[in-house]
Amino acid sequence: xxxxxxxxxxxxxxxxxxxxxxxxxxxxxxxxxxxxxxxxxxxxxxxxxxxxxxxxxxxxxxxxxxxxxxxxxxxxxxxxxxxxxxxxxxxxxxxxxxxxxxxxxxxxxxxxxxxxxxxxxxxxxxxxxxxxxxxxxxxxxxxxxxxxxxxxxxxxxxxxxxxxxxxxxxxxxxxxxxxxxxxxxxxxxxxxxxxxxxxxxxxxxxxxxxxxxxxxxxxxxxxxxxxxxxxxxxxxxxxxxxxxxxxxxxxxxxxxxxxxxxxxxxxxxxxxxxxxxxxxxxxxxxxxxxxxxxxxxxxxxxxxxxxxxxxxxxxxxxxxxxxxxxxxxxxxxxxxxxxxxxxxxxxxxxxxxxxxxxxxxxxxxxxxxxxxxxxxxxxxxxxxxxxxxxxxxxxxxxxxxxxxxxxxxxxxxxxxxxxxxxxxxxxxxxxxxxxxx
Amino acid sequence: xxxxxxxxxxxxxxxxxxxxxxxxxxxxxxxxxxxxxxxxxxxxxxxxxxxxxxxxxxxxxxxxxxxxxxxxxxxxxxxxxxxxxxxxxxxxxxxxxxxxxxxxxxxxxxxxxxxxxxxxxxxxxxxxxxxxxxxxxxxxxxxxxxxxxxxxxxxxxxxxxxxxxxxxxxxxxxxxxxxxxxxxxxxxxxxxxxxxxxxxxxxxxxxxxxxxxxxxxxxxxxxxxxxxxxxxxxxxxxxxxxxxxxxxxxxxxxxxxxxxxxxxxxxxxxxxxxxxxxxxxxxxxxxxxxxxxxxxxxxxxxxxxxxxxxxxxxxxxxxxxxxxxxxxxxxxxxxxxxxxxxxxxxxxxxxxxxxxxxxxxxxxxxxxxxxxxxxxxxxxxxxxxxxxxxxxxxxxxxxxxxxxxxxxxxxxxxxxxxxxxxxxxxxxxxxxxxxxx
Numbered sequence: 001x002x003x004x005x006x007x008x009x010x011x012x013x014x015x016x017x018x019x020x021x022x023x024x025x026x027x028x029x030x031x032x033x034x035x036x037x038x039x040x041x042x043x044x045x046x047x048x049x050x051x052x053x054x055x056x057x058x059x060x061x062x063x064x065x066x067x068x069x070x071x072x073x074x075x076x077x078x079x080x081x082x083x084x085x086x087x088x089x090x091x092x093x094x095x096x097x098x099x100x101x102x103x104x105x106x107x108x109x110x111x112x113x114x115x116x117x118x119x120x121x122x123x124x125x126x127x128x129x130x131x132x133x134x135x136x137x138x139x140x141x142x143x144x145x146x147x148x149x150x151x152x153x154x155x156x157x158x159x160x161x162x163x164x165x166x167x168x169x170x171x172x173x174x175x176x177x178x179x180x181x182x183x184x185x186x187x188x189x190x191x192x193x194x195x196x197x198x199x200x201x202x203x204x205x206x207x208x209x210x211x212x213x214x215x216x217x218x219x220x221x222x223x224x225x226x227x228x229x230x231x232x233x234x235x236x237x238x239x240x241x242x243x244x245x246x247x248x249x250x251x252x253x254x255x256x257x258x259x260x261x262x263x264x265x266x267x268x269x270x271x272x273x274x275x276x277x278x279x280x281x282x283x284x285x286x287x288x289x290x291x292x293x294x295x296x297x298x299x300x301x302x303x304x305x306x307x308x309x310x311x312x313x314x315x316x317x318x319x320x321x322x323x324x325x326x327x328x329x330x331x332x333x334x335x336x337x338x339x340x341x342x343x344x345x346x347x348x349x350x351x352x353x354x355x356x357x358x359x360x361x362x363x364x365x366x367x368x369x370x371x372x373x374x375x376x377x378x379x380x381x382x383x384x385x386x387x388x389x390x391x392x393x394x395x396x397x398x399x400x401x402x403x404x405x406x407x408x409x410x411x412x413x414x415x416x417x418x419x420x421x422x423x424x425x426x427x428x429x430x431x432x433x434x435x436x437x
Numbered sequence: 438x439x440x441x442x443x444x445x446x447x448x449x450x451x452x453x454x455x456x457x458x459x460x461x462x463x464x465x466x467x468x469x470x471x472x473x474x475x476x477x478x479x480x481x482x483x484x485x486x487x488x489x490x491x492x493x494x495x496x497x498x499x500x501x502x503x504x505x506x507x508x509x510x511x512x513x514x515x516x517x518x519x520x521x522x523x524x525x526x527x528x529x530x531x532x533x534x535x536x537x538x539x540x541x542x543x544x545x546x547x548x549x550x551x552x553x554x555x556x557x558x559x560x561x562x563x564x565x566x567x568x569x570x571x572x573x574x575x576x577x578x579x580x581x582x583x584x585x586x587x588x589x590x591x592x593x594x595x596x597x598x599x600x601x602x603x604x605x606x607x608x609x610x611x612x613x614x615x616x617x618x619x620x621x622x623x624x625x626x627x628x629x630x631x632x633x634x635x636x637x638x639x640x641x642x643x644x645x646x647x648x649x650x651x652x653x654x655x656x657x658x659x660x661x662x663x664x665x666x667x668x669x670x671x672x673x674x675x676x677x678x679x680x681x682x683x684x685x686x687x688x689x690x691x692x693x694x695x696x697x698x699x700x701x702x703x704x705x706x707x708x709x710x711x712x713x714x715x716x717x718x719x720x721x722x723x724x725x726x727x728x729x730x731x732x733x734x735x736x737x738x739x740x741x742x743x744x745x746x747x748x749x750x751x752x753x754x755x756x757x758x759x760x761x762x763x764x765x766x767x768x769x770x771x772x773x774x775x776x777x778x779x780x781x782x783x784x785x786x787x788x789x790x791x792x793x794x795x796x797x798x799x800x801x802x803x804x805x806x807x808x809x810x811x812x813x814x815x816x817x818x819x820x821x822x823x824x825x826x827x828x829x830x831x832x833x834x835x836x837x838x839x840x841x842x843x844x845x846x847x848x849x850x851x852x853x854x855x856x857x858x859x860x861x862x863x864x865x866x867x868x869x870x871x872x873x874x
Contacts, residue, residue: 184621
């Protein structure tokens with residue numbers, strides 16, 4: 001089994017690096033948070049080897065001294081070390097053995113695998129080991145007590161940063177001012193952002209990384225931010241707040257629908273329940289609320305079955321979280337969120353649900369229902385005449401520029417239900433408005 | 438001439454991106470700050486083409502709408518657009534022409550070039566166009582008035598962040614608290630850090646990115662931080678401050694040497710002067726000061742000629758600055774900082790001088806002398822018996838844990854001298870101490 005650590009990544013020239021982020025699988029199994037390392041677990045020889053090069057005196061002038069690879073390896077219980085380029089030789093000389101490889105997501109690591117296996121880069125994707133992926137997913141999916149404590153830390157830090165933003169957002173600010181506050185606080189706490197922040201008055205754009213809009217009274221700000229601790233465990237929380245001190249009545253109406261779906265979904269979390277079903281439950285709750293609001297019509301259950309609600313909720317209810325905010329996404333959603341029995345749907349909306357499988361004790365997941373009013377999508381569906389029996393397109397015109405609302409928290413699946421991670425952060429209307437005064 | 442824009446870079450899984458940073462050459466010539474674009478200037482056909490794919494409605498749900506590639510291209514005066522994968526075809530079908538390629542510094546772009554030229558990846562480095570590099574360097578080295586204004590903005594933002602840190606640093610803080618303040622403020626101002634901050638009590642480590650040390654009275658903090666504006670022009674300033682409210686006498690002694698070298702180097706800046714000579718001037722000034730302090734002996738001039746001062750000043754006096762903090766470093770230091778006539782030295786110290794060529798009006802450069810007391814290097818040189826006639830190793834023992842001091846500012850080369858960029862930020866001892874009260 002080959003584990004490739006990450007290299008430094010360049011931004012605008014080779015030596016101008018982005019903050020180093022170790023590969024999460026390497027971090028999980030070998031714990032060393034430095035670039036240029038890789039490792040092998042050789043079950044035939046009952047051997048683990050870490051590959052890496054020691055720093056030279058010239059490097060130490062520039063980057064300081066660090067422990068030798070040998071000392072680093074010993075600290076994590078690995079007794080054998082070899083030079084960095086020894087990995088290719090090791091894998092070559094193991095040609096009679098089965099070589100297990102995880103899917104690379106950085107081009108330089110894809111190239112290393114190609115060199116190890118002596119294949120061309122485009123062939124690498126055919127050499128990935130499904131057995132290896134499934135084994136890693138099985139181990140990493142169930143979090144240990146230490147991991148849960150660390151994730152709890154990440155969620156607490158995340159919640160504190162949210163509080164700061166929920167208090168600090170002011171009319172006239174530009175979105176990037178809030179982004180800077182959030183990112184700065186994460187770094188000042190010894191961590192970093194666990195993903196590119198989504199902090200926007202255009203909450204309907206699901207992964208919005210444009211931060212140039214001005215906050216104006218009457219608008220809402222959707223804040224989807226997560227911090228990762230120094231150990232690289234992630235938090236991930238979303239709140240949607242009014243720019244002024246109160247939500248408008250229309251905002252309250254939509255907010256309440258999302259909030260109810262959030263609560264209902266949380267109440268349904270327990271081992272043995274399929275997250276796919278929790279997602280559908282939340283969707284039904286959203287559809288019922290939208291029907292009460294006059295935006296949908298007909299049977300909410302049928303609407304959800306056919307996918308009509310996905311005009312307003314285009315994505316999934318949540319995902320696994322751990323060393324990655326979308327935990328193990330590099331290994332493939334079909335392995336992390338689904339099983340051979342429960343496969344991902346191709347229906348619009350459901351196909352973006354990252355997690356569908358049965359929940360187990362020790363899983364850490366997010367719950368994040370939302371309602372998103374996307375003019376392009378409304379026009380596209382109405383133009384195609386889609387779901388006319390379920391969607392009241394006329395009434396919907398009034399909500400064209402409404403924006404989007406999401407509420408997200410993080411949960412541990414316990415033996416009989418779930419536990420909110422981190423100190424509770426208000427998500428009810430009054431609780432959110434209390435931050436704004 | 439082929440210009441490759443950058444792609445998104447992944448941190449811990451494919452879709453978890455670092456903040457997008459466009460390739461600076463692409464940005465300079467085509468101005469479009471989006472991933473997935475490339476361009477060709479075809480001088481045979483008198484044609485410019487931008488290659489890129491329009492977003493689909495599905496993408497817009499996730500990332501919002503953006504202008505079509507055609508509209509984007511027209512905004513920057515390019516009339517012809519083709520799909521992203523059209524680049525390879527275009528270059529293939531131009532096989533009878535000379536294809537000019539710049540050196541790639543990201544592995545995915547290296548692979549794109551290999552595909553364009555139908556060569557293997559390791560051969561790409563042999564296909565780089567020196568003519569193209571030299572032409573780009575000639576254009577980008579001399580900054581326009583608009584560029585200088587933008588760089589001035591970047592330096593002002595940088596100086597303001599320094600002021601915040603120079604006031605805000607407190608005994609008991611951990612270095613990353615200051616890093617968070619700096620990075621957060623850069624983002625809150627619509628920019629970002631122009632390079633990984635060096636904010637450390639171990640100023641002797643030249644590129645230190647470990648931020649886990651605690652600030653203690655008696656120590657100094659070296660703060661080397663630069664902000665880049667939304668247009669991606671960089672600033673780069675270094676100050677070294679006492680953790681307490683005053684420098685110790687020994688710190689003052691060393692600080693004064695660096696400060697004098699800084700002033701002397703600045704006074705020497707003007708068109709026609711070789712920066713190599715300004716570097717040597719600063720080195721001589723440092724060596725003279727170290728001799729007065731009893732750490733060096735013999736002729737300072739001879740010491741610098743032979744490289745003995747490099748025990749304390751291991752790096753160069755400065756570098757070009759522009760869209761990159763080390764401007765155009767991706768194109769190669771030998772082209773940016775040197776000429777066919779003035780070549781880089783291989784002597785320790787001088788080989789790290791990024792800029793040696795004659796200064797010209799419109800160049801933007803940094804001046805950053807320093808003194809760094811690196812125990813490993815002291816031990817190594819003393820062990821080898823190096824420069825015993827110039828270095829007083831006995832006396833040096835007292836400075837073993839001194840740390841490092843650097844002072845850095847940014848300058849425009851004018852028609853008869855130089856102009857400090859940004860509002861002046863005190864670097865004299867009293868001026869720095871004034872921030873600490």
